[in-house]
Amino acid sequence: MDRIIVHMDLDTFFVSCERLENSKLVGIPVIIGGGDRGVVASCSYEARYFGVHSAMPMKMALRLCPDARVIRGDMEKYSKLSSLVTQVLEDSAPIVEKASIDEHYLDISGIDRFFGASKWTLELMEKVQKETGLPVSYALSVNKTVAKIGTGESKPAGKIEIPQDRIKPFLNPLSIKKIPMLGEATYRLLSRIGIRYIHTLAEMPVDVLQQMIGKNGAELWKKANGIDYSPVEPYTERKSISTENTFGTDTIDLKLLRSVLSGMVEKLAFQLREEGWLTSTVTVKIRYSNFDTETKQCRVPYTSADHVLLSCVLDLFEKLYHRRMRIRLIGVRFTGLVRGNLQIRLFEDTEEMLSLYQAMDKIKHRFGPESVIRAEGFIKKRAHT
Incomplete structure (x- = not known):
């Protein structure tokens, strides 16, 4: 017996969501995106008529369709x-x-x-x-x-x-x-x-x-040739993604701690992008040498970009680490996950940043997550060699 598979696609989804709240957007060119140096996240069919498409630089899109209504968008x-x-x-x-x-x-x-x-x-x-x-x-x-x-x-x-x-x-x-x-x-x-x-x-x-x-x-x-045996896999929502590092020797080395956090964020952010997730909540955890454990979290616009998440993680660490006692364990967790095959802040980052992330992810996908790392990560590497 032949399988019967249905593919359902929400037409111009982001635009359609905005039109639910504002009927004046119906029938006119609409572009979802942000900033003069940002990229188009989505656009209406009226905008596509002028040649606008997703991932196009906003400046080019507005040259093609100067009368388009631009909306920054709301991932939540x-x-x-x-x-x-x-x-x-x-x-x-x-x-x-x-x-x-x-x-x-x-x-x-x-x-x-x-x-x-x-x-x-x-x-x-x-x-x-x-x-x-x-x-x-x-x-x-x-x-x-x-x-x-x-x-x-x-x-x-x-x-x-x-x-x-x-x-x-x-x-x-x-x-x-x-x-x-x-x-x-x-x-x-x-x-x-x-x-x-x-x-x-x-x-x-x-x-x-x-x-x-x-x-x-x-x-x-x-x-x-129209051949595909891949199954339809029942949908389950991942709740969180996290990692922890327990040090062999308790440490108070701030450069090492920041380096470890940087490596954690890079690894987790790459995993988010590979699996098609965006996170909205960041949590940092530290455990002192006396086993006291503290956590601190903050909300961020939905993202999977290293530089956004790293900034938040380092800020949380600075606020959390106030006892100046040696640290035994440090961890990072991302929660509030939603589906979205997006690699950077959808409505704020630039075309150049998008291209950079795409290039780095291609290298990491081919040669492994640690084939390209931030400069901060070298401290961590040296500490383990």
Whole structure:
């Protein structure tokens, strides 16, 4: 029996959330972002008509669409509305996977024997729109890859069904850019040898693709041929992410302590970005040599950026460490997590900062979390060598 997988995508989610509160934004170009040197987080279809798109520098976006209404955005509000959508889906669907703040996969295999998958999915889409006020697009197919590509083709507020015998005709004429997780560098590499459409990629020998782009070549070939066996994994929300360091010898060395904190923050922030989380609450913990333990926390705008979190952690440490007694243990914890595949402060940081984080994360992903570290971390390294 073929699986039945649904991909649901909230159309221009951030913009739609703002329009719920301000109906005057309906029908006009809207850009969610911040600062002249910041980047576009999201934009309405009216703004896209002028060529604006996500991750574009704000200055360029406003040159293309000078009449756009710019809104800095509110991640806490967006997270609450996203959670509401998730709750509506979980109340109806047997298996729900929350892929990001505005995307969900549903496995409804077997449901057609009782209801009819198309009718059931359409009714669920209408239920989401009625209970949340947010526009939704969906695609129904036999796996996650085809369903996700289908949703992209059905927007805005669209629906599409792609059965097994229609997968190849549907995928073949599309650009390889439509394949999930195919980045710009891979696109340029394939484009240089004439592979620009999915049907061309699907006909390439797998071993040739692996020689060109490494171990991901086989996965890319499978996606181009509409093959994807990955399961829909039930959604569970991570509550926190943390790390602690117990010193071999109790210390009062402030440079060492700050260096250890810096390393902790870098490691945890990279983990946040890798797993697609943002944090809103930072906690620092210290345990003195007499085993007295103290903690202090503060709230921050939703982020996963090292420099924002490190500043907060060091500030908390300065306020917390007042007894000038030797320290046995130090720890950092991030809580108040929400989904969001975002790497820096969404509405405040610059294009240059975004590019820097993307470059560092690529290196860390390939060579390990400690392959690139801040200068403060060298003190910690020297202390352990």
